[in-house]
Amino acid sequence: MSLVIKGGKLVDPEAGTIRAGDVICRDGRIAAAGPGAAAGAPADAEVFEAAGLFVTPGLIDMHVHLREPGFEYKEDVASGSRAAVVGGFTTIACMPNTAPVIDQTALVLSVLEMAERAGLANVLPIGSISKGLAGVELAELGGMFQAGAVGFSDDGKPVMNSELMRTALQYAKMYNVPLITHSEDMHLAADGQMHFGAWSALLGLRGIPAVAEAGMIARDCMLAELTGGRVHVAHVSTELSLSILRWAKSRGIAVTSEVTPHHLTLTDEEVSRTSYHTNTKMNPPLRSDADVRAMKEGLRDGLIEVIASDHAPHSLDDKDVEYNFAANGIIGLETSLPVLLTKLVATGDVDLLTVVRALTLGPAKVLGLVRKGRLAEGMDADLTLIDSETSWTIDPRRFESKSRNTPFAGWEVQGRAAATVVGGRVVQRDGRICV
């Protein structure tokens, strides 16, 4: 069975072009993409009229928490997959801080099985670096890689033990997969509730200084240099961190990074503006205005390769408590694209191609997904069709995610994923899942 996406605006993040054209999908792959490609489509192909829509390679969110196994009341692989495709994401990589922790081969296989059953998005497991996220012993990296893990991370916790980090980098290098670092000095960040600065002083909340992140990024970069391993810095959030990354790249160190939509759009003032609403609480915390500006600059100039949401579902019981007692994190799968289109693209801060590249080709390269992230013959037929015009209001009650913890509730946004195509199959159209 074939599918033809007809008359869209094809966004090619590799060539850096946006031009009118069609995409033919056949047997789960892209058979042709370009102007007039539809002419070569089989007569029985299903036709999707994409007039007015941007057609991009399927969006990839390489940093999500699906909470299964262990925390199914927050999210599970099926609900997370639904949230992904409604948000325009065809591929998501899920973090291993579940219960049990994804730290061995059999558990990677079980996540892949859950994803298979959900049957919507491509779900790529990330294994843990250390057994049980304890930061003591190396987890079964080789076995997990062979089972399908695309990277390793102790996300949620830093690997404080530098020798363990060094060993992990050496070991992961054998498989050419990145270690995705949650770079945070636990001592500097201890008991921290928000960014350290003027607003934390006003609110009487203990602050997490930028150096808690940047210092560990510097260490991880130097360990990458020492070992020849590859580091991907998760959720980079401070200007100081970016200058460390710039320095590391100038030395030729194999380091990449990602930034979240919230660190591109919200500042630490939000904690005060919302009177301590816990949907402003995440780790790393919302940073200063200067940091937010630096994040946009870093995205524009290509220093930051990836946008990832750090989708972190939590139930109301985990969140609707006193600030210090609330769980860290917010969800993002269903808000990333509209928030980015509204606050970055429509404002002229960052152009559409750059944003799309950071959601497609960027993460595909980091994770070594050779058949994803590009609009070209032979690629997986994962596509996102973006309507950049429609205005709507973010209403968490309509989310597919099991959780509602978002600081973007009530935002008036412009643009959405009009359709999501996974493996040549339209799985979402106009906000409704259609399989």
Add this chain to the structure above:
Amino acid sequence: MGLRSKDILALQEMTWEDMQLILDTADSLREIISRPIKKVPTLRGKTIVTFFHEPSTRTRTSFEIAAKYMSADTASITASTSALTKGETLKDTAYSLEAMGVDCLIMRHGVSGSCHFLARHVNGSVINAGDGTHEHPTQGLLDMMTIRRHKGRLAGLKVAIVGDVLHSRVARSNIWGLTQAGAEVVLAGPATLLPEQMPGLTVPAYTSIEDALRDADVVYVLRLQRERQAKGLLPSLAEYARNYSINRVRLALAKPDALLMHPGPMNRGVEISSEVADGERSLIVEQVTNGVAVRMAILYLLLGGAA
């Protein structure tokens, strides 16, 4: 003419007009405290609950006495004897109290922002009796009242707040209240106990206490919480006392008629010496009296209208 908000959460959020209204009302209600029969019917039929998650002598008693002088009914809960020890959440506790018809909840809590959280979940009034290291607005108001009664004004006075400013909710409330009133506030303490500059403020902070005290009209001494040393922020209490304790010699750097204040409870010999704490410049005991007056005023302004 009343307050703009149903709650008293932070002086940073309160207008100077509202603060003045509270201070003026407190001044006129204060004489009730010295009457032989300390009872006015103003808040008859109103129910007030104090809900303290941290220890307190002064503040809780002060609120309860203020409420009783105004004929309100009061109940008090402490965290250690409440269902919180059975794992009940603050939200559920708040819903239960509200369901009993409580008009005003007065809460002290160890987590900054908890009173804002509570106020989001109840329709009745919430008064912050100290939230974490954020604010203690009624303390700030009673301190302003005390200064104003002695100096006749707040604008133009230099107030030196000394000690552990970083962790002090009393300091934050005084900083916002006094600067809004037009006073000049300066801070002093060891570098590890001074906060970052807050948004919209330029309050000088000195590590030399002598620099801060010079020409001060008011010397406000903060309590040094003993656990600060355990957390490694101070080498020793003795070193702190040597460099920052307010004694007769240091107090002499301030203006000759400078006032000495402390929110209590004091660590005598640590942040303050007994000779000045008990000396003629000290308003520490009067602060407590004014605390009752300020709390009567607040309860009256929040609850008194509709009776």
